[in-house]
Amino acid sequence: EEAVSRDKLPRHWMADFFTAHVTLEAQDNTHAIERYEALLARWPRSPYVQSQLALAKYNLREFDEAQTIFEGLLSADPYRLDHIDTYSNILFVKEQKRALSTLAHTCVSIDKYRxxxxxxxxxxxxxxxxxxxxxxxxxxxxxxxxxxxxxxxxxxxxxxxxxxxxxxxxxxxxxxxxxxxxxxxxxxxxxxxxxxxxxxxxxxxxxxxTALRPYDARMWCAMAGCYKQLGRTQEAIQCYTRAVKNDDSEGVALQELAKLYKEEGNKLQAAHYYSEMLKQREDMSGPETQDALLFLANFHKSSGQLAEAQHYCSRLLDLGGPEKEAAKALLRDISSTRQQCSQHGTSASASHHPTSAAASEL
Structure with missing residues (x-):
């Protein structure tokens, strides 16, 4: 895009099409969408502009919006097969078997040699x-x-x-x-x-x-996985951190960062990423969620934050599983710790007020 801006293109609508195409080819999909939306405002019925806009949204994994555009193109021109393979990719990812079957039959009836x-x-x-x-x-x-x-x-x-x-x-x-x-x-x-x-x-x-898709969290997670296999923990942490910054919707990076920091002995960072993971997976109840809850319960108990520890233990009890007994044991420890604290507080207050103790004896 910088090279295009350096070249003095003529002020012509074809130059706008060219810059939009170059932006899309360079995988700068966000700017490509902006350019094609501007072109769509001028040519609202152009199938080419609509399909290019759908491709940009597909590249950003905005499947619902891309699917809507492709469906609009099909309804406007049922015999158009350009980029229909990309539309089928969307149906494949969304596991819409019936829609994909209908699309396949339609394509065969139009031109099976495309x-x-x-x-x-x-x-x-x-x-x-x-x-x-x-x-x-x-x-x-x-x-x-x-x-x-x-x-x-x-x-x-x-x-x-x-x-x-x-x-x-x-x-x-x-x-x-x-x-x-x-x-x-x-x-x-x-x-x-x-x-x-x-x-x-x-x-x-x-x-x-990753060089082609630096904003794609999946690329960073894949690279981090390799570094992890090679025993290069710090590089793996850096890659997973980049994945988190690039909106890791699957939550893989948060989970792996928590595990790596836990292995490194950095409990504070591990607790941070486990809590972030739980925010992202509020309705999930897998073994990873149970591990996170148990770690956070132990971490907050050792930090003296008994209310938070009790909260995570209660969540573990609701989920069940093998960690349920560990949660029960932790709750008993928390209860005994609170009792000890209250007893120490009572004895301390008595020692600080000897006159009241003497008065009670009289």
Whole structure:
């Protein structure tokens, strides 16, 4: 975008289309949305502008908004198959099997020899768990267009599911050769080498993906996982911290930071991240939640914050599980500690007021 601003483009509406396209290609999706929304105000019925806006929102994982735009495009022009594979990706992620099935039938009835249609069918079979059939249709898409980027990347995902790591690496490498800015292929290569327990290779490819998507928490979490496997705790902590700053909606980074700080013996930071994790997962009741509650109960008890410790113990009792007995024992300790404190307080007040004690004896 800086290079575009340095070049003196003519003041023409086509220059606006060019800068918007460059911004989207550079994965600067937030600014791309702003530019395409401005273009949409001038060309409200343009399918191209609407589809590019949907792509930008898809890149930011704003799936609901992107889906709404794609559905509007389909209703306006039912025979339009441009970027229909991206729409099928959204339905796949949201696990809308019926909608994906309907879309696949529609694509076949319009033009079954379009690579986009083959990718839609491949996504449908992948969602059903029929990964061999999915690979067949992705191969068919590549026979129709050997440079169809989406098919290479999706086929790589299917080979990962089939545990065929060599074929997955080959597919992802083809995708990277076609478009070196495709972060999904770099990320897929990282995942594949991580499966092969080749952490240094995985780290190299995750770095490539992170350079393309520095605002994506998943990239930072993946890189942190590699550092963790390599025993480089400080680098892992730095990466997980970056993931938290980039809105880690899944809560993986908070949980891992709490564990790493706990292992490092930094109880204060561990307690901070465990409490942040619980705020994010208020309605969840897995083993990670129970571990967090037990740690926080012990931490606040040792810090003398008995009310907070009792609160976390009560939450543990509500959840049940193996930590329930530990919570009961902690509550008994808290109760006895309070009794001791009250007794010490009474004896201390008696020693400070000898005249009142003497008066009571008289």
């Amino acid at each position: 690579p986009e249609a083959c990718c839609v069918i491949g996504n449908y079979f992948s969602l059903k768990g029929a990964h061999e059939k999915a690979v067949l249709y992705f191969r068919r898409a590549l026979k129709l267009d050997a440079h169809f980027l989406s098919a290479w990347t999706l086929m790589g995902h299917e080979f990962v599911e089939l545990k065929n790591t060599a074929a997955a690496v080959d597919a992802y490498r083809h995708a990277v050769e076609i478009n070196p800015k495709d972060y999904r292929a770099w990320y897929g290569l990282g995942q594949t080498y991580e499966i092969l327990q080749m952490s240094y290779y995985a780290l190299f490819y995750y770095r490539k993906a």
